[in-house]
Amino acid sequence: MALGGDRLPHGPRPCPERDLPGHCRCVGPPAIRPPRCRLQPGKSLVKILFSGYAPVHFLCFRPLYARLVTMPGVSVDLSGGTRTKSPFAPGGYLFDHETMYGAFDLPDGAVRSVGSLAKEDYDVMFAANTRRIEPRRVQSRVQIFHGMSFRNRAIRPETDGADHYFLLGPYMKRGFEAAGILSPDDPRGVEIGFPKTDRLLDGSLDRAHTLARHGVSGDRPVVLYAPTGERHNSLETVGENLIAKLAAVDRYDVLIKPHDHPHTLVDWWDRLRPLESEHVRLVREPDVIRTLSIADLLITDASSVANEYALLDRPIVFIDVPELIELTRNKGARLDLETWGRKGGEVVADVSEAIEAVEAGLDDPTRRSDVRRAMVADLFYHPGSATPAAFDWLSGEMALR
Incomplete structure (x- = not known):
C-alpha cells in the first residue's frame, strides 16, 4: 500500500x-x-x-x-x-x-x-x-x-x-x-x-462463453441490476428487497453488479452472498461490459452504466433515488434530467413498480427505442x-x- x-x-x-x-x-x-x-x-x-x-x-x-x-x-x-x-x-x-x-x-x-x-x-x-x-x-x-x-x-x-x-x-x-x-x-x-464500450458493438464478445462465465445458461431472460455507488443509491434503499422479489418471480437469471468503489463502508459482496442461488448471481469481475452484453434488461438508478447499455438498445428500468438526486444538487454538480436523463427507460418509485416494469420491458423491448437511439447519437462519438x-x-x- x-x-x-x-x-x-x-x-x-x-x-x-x-x-x-x-x-x-x-x-x-x-x-x-x-x-x-x-x-x-x-x-x-x-x-x-x-x-x-x-x-x-x-x-x-x-x-x-x-x-x-x-x-x-x-x-x-x-x-x-x-x-x-x-x-x-x-x-x-x-x-x-x-x-x-x-x-x-x-x-x-x-x-x-x-x-x-x-x-x-x-x-x-x-x-x-x-x-x-x-x-x-x-x-x-x-x-x-x-x-x-x-x-x-x-x-x-x-x-x-x-x-x-x-x-x-x-x-x-x-x-x-x-x-x-x-x-x-x-x-x-x-x-x-x-473505447471501453467498443466491445459491445464490435463483435468481439462471444455470448455463449460470457453466459458460461457468469454461471447462467441463457434459457431465461438475463436481468442485470447495476446501481451507482453514490450514497442513497437504490442498493442501499431497496436493493435487497428488489433482488428477493426478482428471485421470487422465478423466470429470470438475475445478475447483481455492485459498484466497484461505493461511497460506503458496506461490503456488498459479502452482504448479498446469502441471496445467491442457481438463478441469482453476484458479478465479481470488474468489467461490466461483458455483463452488459448478455443482459436482456438493465435495472439501475443514477449510474453511467445506463448510457453504456443504451448502445445495445435494450430496455432499462430506473429505480428513482430522490435523496441521491438531491445530494447531487447540493454538491453543485451539473445535474441534467431534462436533456436525456432517464428518458431511455422506465422510472419506477418502488419495488412493486420495478417488478412490473421488468416484465413489461421484456415483453416489449422496443419501447423507447427511438429515444435510446437518439440519445446514443448525442452521447457517443x-x-x-x-x-x-x-x-x-x-x-x-x-x-x-
Whole structure:
C-alpha cells in the first residue's frame, strides 16, 4: 500500500521548456499555446503513465493500454490504487495498487507505487479520474473519462489543466463548454468516444462463453441490476428487497453488479452472498461490459452504466433515488434530467413498480427505442470504434505509430 495525494493542476498550462531529451518546447501563456505538442522526432523511448484510483478507471484505459504496450519505442507504466482516507497520509489518502490492479493479468513491474512517481518524468499521462495522480513532471496530460451519467460528475473544475480531453460525445462537449472549461472549437477537446464500450458493438464478445462465465445458461431472460455507488443509491434503499422479489418471480437469471468503489463502508459482496442461488448471481469481475452484453434488461438508478447499455438498445428500468438526486444538487454538480436523463427507460418509485416494469420491458423491448437511439447519437462519438479513433489521433498529435 502506497502513500500519496492527488495533485490538482490549477488551470490550463503550457508545456514548459524542459531540459529532458525529447520533450517539446512549447512556449507562451495558456491562452495562445499552440494546440499541437508533438514529441520530438527520433526520440528513442516515449514514456507513458496511466493513473487512477478504481478498477473501472483502468478498464477505461485498457483498450489503449493493450495496443500501446505492443508498440516499439513506447513504455507504459500504471500507477494509483484504490484509495482510503487517512489523516496520516500525504494528501489525505492511502493508495493500494494491488487491490486496484490485482484482478488484471498484468506483467511483473507494470505497476508503480504512487510514492515512486515523485521521482519520475513522463512524456504523456492518461488519467480517468478528475483529480489526477501525477508524477514529478509530465509533458502532456490526457484526460479520459470513466463514464457519463445525468449527474455529469465528469464535468467539474478539477479536470481543468489537462492538455487534451478525450470527449465521449457531443453532449459532453457541450457540457464542458457550458462549464467554461473548454471554449467552443477548443483544440484540447478531442472527439474520441468511449473505447471501453467498443466491445459491445464490435463483435468481439462471444455470448455463449460470457453466459458460461457468469454461471447462467441463457434459457431465461438475463436481468442485470447495476446501481451507482453514490450514497442513497437504490442498493442501499431497496436493493435487497428488489433482488428477493426478482428471485421470487422465478423466470429470470438475475445478475447483481455492485459498484466497484461505493461511497460506503458496506461490503456488498459479502452482504448479498446469502441471496445467491442457481438463478441469482453476484458479478465479481470488474468489467461490466461483458455483463452488459448478455443482459436482456438493465435495472439501475443514477449510474453511467445506463448510457453504456443504451448502445445495445435494450430496455432499462430506473429505480428513482430522490435523496441521491438531491445530494447531487447540493454538491453543485451539473445535474441534467431534462436533456436525456432517464428518458431511455422506465422510472419506477418502488419495488412493486420495478417488478412490473421488468416484465413489461421484456415483453416489449422496443419501447423507447427511438429515444435510446437518439440519445446514443448525442452521447457517443464513434460507437464501436473509439479505440481506433484514439489511435488515429495519437498517431497524428503525439506522433505515436
